[in-house]
Amino acid sequence: AAPPAAKPLPAYVAWKDPETLIVHSNQTIETKRGAIGTSLVTDEDRLYIRNNVNPPPDSILADRDGWRVEIAGVREPRTLTVAELKGLGLATVATVLQCSGNGRKYFQDKLTGGQKISGTPWTVGAAGCVIWSGVPLKAVVEALGGADGRARFITGTGGEELPAGLKPKDVIVERSVPIANLDTVILAWEMNGKPISLAHGGPLRMIVPGYSGVNNIKYVKTVALTEQETDAKIQASSYRMHGVGEKGSPSQPSVWEQPVRSWITAPLEGAKAGRNQIVGVAFGGMNAVSRVEVSVDGGATWREAAFVGPDLGRFAWRAFVLPVDLPAGRHVLASRATDAKGNVQPEESEINGGGYSHNGWRGPALTVEVA
Numbered sequence: 001a002a003p004p005a006a007k008p009l010p011a012y013v014a015w016k017d018p019e020t021l022i023v024h025s026n027q028t029i030e031t032k033r034g035a036i037g038t039s040l041v042t043d044e045d046r047l048y049i050r051n052n053v054n055p056p057p058d059s060i061l062a063d064r065d066g067w068r069v070e071i072a073g074v075r076e077p078r079t080l081t082v083a084e085l086k087g088l089g090l091a092t093v094a095t096v097l098q099c100s101g102n103g104r105k106y107f108q109d110k111l112t113g114g115q116k117i118s119g120t121p122w123t124v125g126a127a128g129c130v131i132w133s134g135v136p137l138k139a140v141v142e143a144l145g146g147a148d149g150r151a152r153f154i155t156g157t158g159g160e161e162l163p164a165g166l167k168p169k170d171v172i173v174e175r176s177v178p179i180a181n182l183d184t185v186i187l188a189w190e191m192n193g194k195p196i197s198l199a200h201g202g203p204l205r206m207i208v209p210g211y212s213g214v215n216n217i218k219y220v221k222t223v224a225l226t227e228q229e230t231d232a233k234i235q236a237s238s239y240r241m242h243g244v245g246e247k248g249s250p251s252q253p254s255v256w257e258q259p260v261r262s263w264i265t266a267p268l269e270g271a272k273a274g275r276n277q278i279v280g281v282a283f284g285g286m287n288a289v290s291r292v293e294v295s296v297d298g299g300a301t302w303r304e305a306a307f308v309g310p311d312l313g314r315f316a317w318r319a320f321v322l323p324v325d326l327p328a329g330r331h332v333l334a335s336r337a338t339d340a341k342g343n344v345q346p347e348e349s350e351i352n353g354g355g356y357s358h359n360g361w362r363g364p365a366l367t368v369e370v371a
């Protein structure tokens with residue numbers, strides 16, 4: 001039978017390159033594994049998309065500098081425009097933007113006995129590495145008299161219009177992260193040197209370097225230093241580490257810091273016998289990635305790969321390469337990264353009911369036929 005026709009790109013991302021993307025739904029669009037290569041910075045035309053609710057209308061981009069963000073939980077709370085934020089400071093940071101569910105398919109593939117993990121079956125493509133420019137949140141807080149003494153979290157709220165008829169708590173995109181991140185969070189208006197597109201959260205996005213995608217609030221309209229985590233569903237029960245078939249609750253760990261991870265991006269197919277360059281990307285979440293090993297025999301033996309290209313900082317991914325001689329036949333290629341704190345990717349990630357934070361090396365291993 002003919003393969004099913006590829007779904008077209010939805011209108012709000014019609015400007016993206018369809019050749020590089022897999023459309024799961026209007027809200028979930030994955031980057032093809034081969035479209036990453038050794039790119040240290042993922043172009044916006046191929047960066048994955050994930051929305052929990054429909055994005056706001058693009059009319060919100062008509063006056064980017066006039067976008068207003070309410071800053072609360074500080075001694076002198078105020079609503080500031082992007083133009084005012086631009087006067088308070090500038091920072092640039094490269095981060096891996098990765099959906100919490102990236103790699104969920106590898107969990108789903110292992111389920112037995114009627115167990116179910118719902119959610120998009122992402123493989124490795126719900127991730128990219130991008131450069132953000134904006135103001136450090138710390139500079140904003142200092143300009144407004146400093147944090148309210150009791151604050152323990154940074155809580156960001158998305159600017160979508162809430163669908164009518166539903167309880168705001170159930171649909172609002174609002175996330176809290178520990179206040180320790182005040183040293184690295186930025187309120188960004190640029191991605192890869194251009195004003196942020198609506199699809200990726202323009203006019204203003206809250207970036208939490210090292211943290212999973214969901215914590216990076218698009219079209220941010222409120223940033224509050226709060227004593228408690230928000231009770232929004234997306235924080236209280238979704239994006240929690242719970243067992244298969246169980247419900248999420250605030251007693252379980254939240255999906256915050258990304259674990260160390262890597263995957264091979266080439267060769268995918270069409271490899272010829274002889275010398276091949278095995279290449280891929282690796283990152284350590286909050287910690288720099290310090291080492292990558294590659295196996296061409298399904299994990300029986302490992303060899304140290306070399307990093308290539310510049311180091312864009314601890315929150316970015318690095319490209320790696322290992323030259324190998326591959327005879328004709330079938331080979332199972334895998335990569336295993338270690339971060340600066342000594343955390344190593346396990347063979348298998350411990351399964352969880354939301355299919356979050358996958359980082360086992362076995363799942364994304366590639367079987368290639370060398371001619």
Ligand code: MSS
Nearest residue numbers: 048049050051052099100158200213214218
């Ligand atoms: N934000 C908002 N506002 N909304 C929504 O929906 N989502 C999340 C983030 N943020 C949202 C937000 C998610 S979930 C993710 S991943 C991210 O975002 C994505 O991004 P992009 O740009 O790529 O689309 Mo999972 O963890």
